[in-house]
Structure formats: C-alpha cells, structure tokens
Amino acid sequence: MSDQYRPLKDAFGRFATGIGIAACKKRDGGFSVITINSFTSVSLSPPLVLWCIDKSASVYPDFMAADSYAISILNAKQRAMSDRFARYDPIQLTGDEIDIWETGSPLLKDRIAGFDCKIAMRHAAGDHDILIGEVIRFDSANGAPLVYFASNYHSGVED
Ligand SMILES: Cc1cc2nc3c(=O)[nH]c(=O)nc-3n(C[C@H](O)[C@H](O)[C@H](O)COP(=O)(O)O)c2cc1C
Numbered sequence: 673m674s675d676q677y678r679p680l681k682d683a684f685g686r687f688a689t690g691i692g693i694a695a696c697k698k699r700d701g702g703f704s705v706i707t708i709n710s711f712t713s714v715s716l717s718p719p720l721v722l723w724c725i726d727k728s729a730s731v732y733p734d735f736m737a738a739d740s741y742a743i744s745i746l747n748a749k750q751r752a753m754s755d756r757f758a759r760y761d762p763i764q765l766t767g768d769e770i771d772i773w774e775t776g777s778p779l780l781k782d783r784i785a786g787f788d789c790k791i792a793m794r795h796a797a798g799d800h801d802i803l804i805g806e807v808i809r810f811d812s813a814n815g816a817p818l819v820y821f822a823s824n825y826h827s828g829v830e831d
Contacts, residue, residue: 681823685821686821686822689709689710689820689821691708691750691818691825692709692744692745693707693753693754693757693780694708694711694723694735694743695742695744695778696734696735696777697740697775697776698738699734703777703778704734704735705762706725706729706758707753707757708724709820710724710800719810720792720806720807721789721805722802722804723803724800724801724802724803725800727800727801728799730760730761732801736801738777738791739775740775740788740790740805740808741775741789741803742779743805744779744783744785745786745817746780746783747815747816748816748817748819749782751825765778765780771786773786773788775808782815784812785810785813786810786811787807787810789805789808791803791804792804814830
C-alpha cells in the first residue's frame with residue numbers, strides 16, 4: 673500500500689536526530705514507553721525540553737494522564753531498545769534495566785543523557801501533541817549516540 677506521506681517523511685527525515693525513549697508511569701501500575709526522535713531542547717532557564725506524541729499512538733492516553741515523563745537518549749549500541757519500543761505492546765521494562773528518579777518515571781541504564789521532567793505545557797499540533805517538560809534532574813555520559821537519518825540508524829562518533 674502506498675504511503676501518501678512518504679515524500680514529506682523523506683524530507684523531514686533529512687534532519688538527522690538522536691533517538692530517545694520517552695516513558696511515564698501508568699495510573700494502574702507499570703510504565704508506558706515509546707521510541708521518539710522528536711526530542712528537542714527548548715530553554716535553559718527554566719530548563720525545558722519537548723517532544724511530540726502521535727495522537728494515534730497506543731500509549732497516547734497514558735501520557736495524557738501522566739504529570740511527568742523521563743527521556744533517555746540512546747547510545748550507539750542500544751538499537752534493540754529503539755526497535756523494542758517502536759512497536760505495539762513491547763516487552764515491559766524490568767527493574768534491572770532502569771533508574772528511577774524524582775518523578776517515578778523510568779530512565780534506561782547506559783543512556784548517554786537522561787531527563788526527568790514534570791509536564792509543564794501541552795500544545796495541540798495537527799496529528800501530534802507537543803509535550804513540554806520542565807527538567808527536574810538530568811545527567812550525561814560519554815559515548816557514541818544512536819543516530820537516525822533518512823529512515824536508517826547510524827552510529828554517531830564519540831567526542
Ligand atoms: C526512529 C523512530 C522515531 C519515532 N519518533 C516518534 C516520535 O517522536 N513521536 C511519536 O509519537 N512516535 C514516534 N515514533 C513511533 C513510535 O515509536 C511508534 O509508533 C510506537 O512505539 C508504536 O506504537 P503503537 O503501534 O502501539 O501505537 C518513532 C518511531 C521510530 C522508529
């Protein structure tokens with residue numbers, strides 16, 4: 673079946689990005705987790721980030737009900753994590769795979785950066801919503817990033 677948005681996706685995809693994993697606590701226990709490349713830093717003071725969630729994503733209602741989320745930026749060897757959380761009903765995160773900070777949202781171990789955020793603003797934007805988060809706690813580490821460009825993964829180069 674042809675994808676009417678393929679030409680636009682091809683153009684958008686020429687902007688190389690890293691890969692993030694966004695995660696929130698579910699109201700009834702457990703976590704909702706999704707692979708994203710729409711992460712952007714926004715403001716230093718106050719510290720703000722954003723990412724965009726597809727309104728048709730199965731995890732959308734969980735992020736609408738949440739008051740916080742965590743973003744983990746993947747290293748070049750975490751391609752499997754990206755694949756795992758880019759599909760419906762992924763295998764749940766286990767305790768040994770994550771860190772939990774102030775908001776209770778899970779961060780993946782071995783990330784090259786992590787951001788624990790309170791949701792500060794939500795904006796409707798076409799078929800996505802923009803979720804702006806105030807960064808409560810963060811970290812960063814050395815390591816090559818997982819890079820996404822033109823619908824393909826690449827290994828970034830470490831500093
Ligand atoms: C590289 C990559 C980047 C993605 N970025 C986003 C994103 O920024 N926002 C989003 O809502 N979905 C994004 N997705 C899609 C979701 O990961 C995917 O739709 C979701 O995990 C599948 O959920 P569902 O089929 O249960 O709705 C991305 C997928 C991939 C492979």
